[in-house]
Amino acid sequence: MAEPGxxxxxxxxxxxxxxxxxRGLNATSIRELARHAKAPLGSTYHFFPGGKQQLAAEAxxxxxxxxARILRRELDAGPAAGLRAFLELWRGIVVDSDFxxxxxxxxxxVEEPPADGIPPALRAAAxxxxxxxxxxxxxxxxxxxxxxxxxxxxxLVVASVEGAVALCRAKRSIQPLDQIAQQLETLIGETCRxxxxx
Amino acid sequence: MAEPGxxxxxxxxxxxxxxxxxRGLNATSIRELARHAKAPLGSTYHFFPGGKQQLAAEAxxxxxxxxARILRRELDAGPAAGLRAFLELWRGIVVDSDFxxxxxxxxxxVEEPPADGIPPALRAAAxxxxxxxxxxxxxxxxxxxxxxxxxxxxxLVVASVEGAVALCRAKRSIQPLDQIAQQLETLIGETCRxxxxx
Numbered sequence: 001m002a003e004p005g006x007x008x009x010x011x012x013x014x015x016x017x018x019x020x021x022x023r024g025l026n027a028t029s030i031r032e033l034a035r036h037a038k039a040p041l042g043s044t045y046h047f048f049p050g051g052k053q054q055l056a057a058e059a060x061x062x063x064x065x066x067x068a069r070i071l072r073r074e075l076d077a078g079p080a081a082g083l084r085a086f087l088e089l090w091r092g093i094v095v096d097s098d099f100x101x102x103x104x105x106x107x108x109x110v111e112e113p114p115a116d117g118i119p120p121a122l123r124a125a126a127x128x129x130x131x132x133x134x135x136x137x138x139x140x141x142x143x144x145x146x147x148x149x150x151x152x153x154x155x156l157v158v159a160s161v162e163g164a165v166a167l168c169r170a171k172r173s174i175q176p177l178d179q180i181a182q183q184l185e186t187l188i189g190e191t192c193r194x195x196x197x198x
Numbered sequence: 199m200a201e202p203g204x205x206x207x208x209x210x211x212x213x214x215x216x217x218x219x220x221r222g223l224n225a226t227s228i229r230e231l232a233r234h235a236k237a238p239l240g241s242t243y244h245f246f247p248g249g250k251q252q253l254a255a256e257a258x259x260x261x262x263x264x265x266a267r268i269l270r271r272e273l274d275a276g277p278a279a280g281l282r283a284f285l286e287l288w289r290g291i292v293v294d295s296d297f298x299x300x301x302x303x304x305x306x307x308v309e310e311p312p313a314d315g316i317p318p319a320l321r322a323a324a325x326x327x328x329x330x331x332x333x334x335x336x337x338x339x340x341x342x343x344x345x346x347x348x349x350x351x352x353x354l355v356v357a358s359v360e361g362a363v364a365l366c367r368a369k370r371s372i373q374p375l376d377q378i379a380q381q382l383e384t385l386i387g388e389t390c391r392x393x394x395x396x
Contacts, residue, residue, distance in 0.1 A: 113298070
């Protein structure tokens with residue numbers, strides 16, 4: 001949830017993202033999103049005049065950017081460090097919520113769009129995944145991964161971490177994240193055996 | 199969806215699982231599950247007197263067992279063949295539904311349980327994941343994977359395929375499943391280099 005001193009608009013985005021990760025978007029009203037973010041409904045509509053769809057899209061985008069910022073910073077120390085930070089982040093969310101919260105980006109991805117078009121939250125989800133994969137791909141390539149292989153390995157990291165968060169919630173155990181961590185670390189170690197010298 | 203000639207009770211389970219994979223469980227009523235399965239509400243309550251929770255739990259269980267049956271059969275030809283069949287199955291669901299359907303087991307896993315206990319559908323999801331992982335672990339071990347490593351690799355397969363299905367739906371592209379397929383095939387090939395002779 002939001003740190004003390006977070007501006008009200010951002011506090012609503014963080015609260016809404018947490019709620020979406022717990023309940024999904026279809027099953028949640030803007031009233032419930034506002035309540036969960038401890039914001040009056042009036043100020044929620046003030047900040048998000050487009051209503052639930054706008055709030056959801058911006059909440060997913062904000063979550064995507066928060067993860068990307070952490071990932072970019074930690075990837076400075078190499079792909080293995082970036083992976084560890086990425087896993088740590090999700091482990092924190094899952095454990096701190098007693099296996100009740102997860103990833104808002106995945107949550108909106110597994111809800112069928114309406115027949116008449118792709119909602120903005122689903123577009124934001126696709127962009128968030130793409131962004132994380134791009135950051136991982138760049139770090140892998142900079143550290144010796146073959147440019148043809150790096151995007152697929154980045155996709156494996158994002159897909160397996162997202163899937164493992166869901167497995168952890170079903171099993172009420174952190175074991176799936178620990179298991180994939182072990183596999184992914186080995187894989188990244190092998191792929192980046194010959195780091196490029198700057 | 200159900201094959202022609204499928205008994206009515208099973209047809210309802212298959213239809214409900216498809217609907218849950220599209221919309222999630224929280225956002226879907228038993229009326230909508232019945233309608234999607236083309237079953238009268240009366241016969242749905244006849245077969246599932248416990249209502250939505252019973253239907254959802256049995257639908258997830260049925261989906262889990264269907265996948266397990268395919269996996270067990272294909273794993274007879276080795277872990278690589280099993281992996282290919284597992285991927286093919288999800289690729290079919292995602293492509294045939296125009297990226298609108300996915301995995302009902304994941305869908306119920308990412309919905310917060312009520313405060314007063316774990317719903318039967320979430321228990322069924324944990325069991326389904328566990329079952330798939332166990333089948334993969336046994337095949338990997340039988341084909342030369344180290345017994346300490348096999349369960350983690352099996353978890354990576356299940357987690358990454360589940361995550362990739364969500365990525366495919368967000369991106370409206372089959373590329374994430376193709377990317378992880380390539381990575382997982384290599385990984386399984388390397389892990390099972392020295393097959394045990396019967």
